[in-house]
Amino acid sequence: GAVVSQHPSWVICKSGTSVKIECRSLDFQATTMFWYRQFPKQSLMLMATSNEGSKATYEQGVEKDKFLINHASLTLSTLTVTSAHPEDSSFYICSASLRRESEQYFGPGTRLTVT
């Protein structure tokens, strides 16, 4: 299957700082990339959908000023958690797909801990 990389795989930051997470589709051009958050023992919660060159579509309840998403190219999307707080600590996962109805290929996830 297609490969999606995510960097960093884990990060610890202090409260109030910002963290950037990169998501890359390595062997295909992704029309759409998705950002999810997963809490322990739960399924994935979609945060936003991003299409290359356009603004991300955020899900209800997700603050777009706090979770900045940039989809600069067909192979790269970034999520920046601004002014992070301990409650932002979570497992963040990105995915990429060729078409809307296609399977999504997931990155390995980024575990964020805010102290």
Next chain:
Amino acid sequence: AQKVTQAQTEISVVEKEDVTLDCVYETRDTTYYLFWYKQPPSGELVFLIRRNSFDEQNEISGRYSWNFQKSTSSFNFTITASQVVDSAVYFCALITDSNYQLIWGAGTKLIIKP
């Protein structure tokens, strides 16, 4: 309403046993797509299968097989001769023509004991 139900929260079997993970979905759309993903302890989600609503053929891939039945709105997943490496959380998911967003089941944690 669109919904995916995985009623089995956790299943534990001994290695080499066969195990079936249930998935029941709800949608009024006639065109939809069903998926199974595996999430091992490492956390990375692995795509297993995609099936569209017009293809009710069952699928077999090695020890894995899927039974798609529109009459019961089910898309069950069977692992034959289970192995310890099959231990993971398995998610069933749905995309419909009216909402191109993965709708996830709650997941089934599968424990294979040696």
